[in-house]
Amino acid sequence: MTKGLMVVLSGPSGAGKDTILHTLLQRDPRVKLSISATTRKPREGEVDGQHYYFVTREQFLAMRERGEVLESAEYCGNFYGTPEKPIRDWMAAGNDVILEIEVQGGAQVKQKCPDCVGIFILPPSIKELERRLRDRGTETEEAIQKRLDAACGEIQHARDYDYVVINDTVENAVEAIQNILRAEKYSKCRNFDTIEGVLNND
């Protein structure tokens, strides 16, 4: 059994990460989405162990203390983080696991797990990103400007990722990610054992 990949997926709000992930997960059941732990209260309809692992502040801090989360951050007084164990279990079972996290979290994971695969999703242009954010029709002008400023800041970090995928169409972006996942299985850094195996096996 080939071990699965750990994949960090980032990109600015409005780049279309959620739609891409939804399509990718539907298309390839071997791909799993990492589940975050959080100290915030579950919202209506959210299921523990499916949308999040809901934990207390004490539980979260203890997990982090024991080095059990790959990255963590605090928003609005709540902790969010990525527990490592479920990811490793999926990987060992041959699943590729996607961590959908923002660029600060992505940098933490890359430092802890240098062999993770970093993919950054780009909008075709900032203008197109603005159009998409406006089309949602759910945000004030001020909120949109804030998101656009944040997006430009995040895109500066695209260079820290292994791959850059422009979401011009969902179909193209999903295919690109599937290609990357397949190709990465052949990466030299994942195949030192393969080389040894060929030399030593009869």
Added chain:
Amino acid sequence: MTKGLMVVLSGPSGAGKDTILHTLLQRDPRVKLSISATTRKPREGEVDGQHYYFVTREQFLAMRERGEVLESAEYCGNFYGTPEKPIRDWMAAGNDVILEIEVQGGAQVKQKCPDCVGIFILPPSIKELERRLRDRGTETEEAIQKRLDAACGEIQHARDYDYVVINDTVENAVEAIQNILRAEKYSKCRNFDTIEGVLNND
């Protein structure tokens, strides 16, 4: 137009490089095979500019002096080398260009062109390689032993390549290479301009 890739393909004799390349070139007309220059005389049926660029010793040494070959080597008193210009022209036209060369030449190209993609083709095992070499039925026991020794030496260099592909079946190996070529288009190191473009375009 996306610029094509420069791909260095190596692997021991008997690993099946020629069959893989033949299938790949047939399947994808965008993939081109680099043509070597040589000072040896053309054999029956060999066409200049198709099988090789046939040049004089003086022409070859002048080309090399001018830095126009990516790698070169001398076998049995003849020079062989890879002229850079035709490769760059193909790449500019959007073609991926494959350089089928041995590991010493591969190392020279990687040093000159760090953004080339290195792929090493492995046999499933040394025993299987031996079986394939014997099945050819064209070589003496001594020649086979020499090839096997050389193969083990070459496989040590697989670690210097970006990707390692086991040729268990031609179909799998060709698909692996096609996946690698597609994925490499999204590699961060080929997309600095893309990132700038998104940030600066309206």
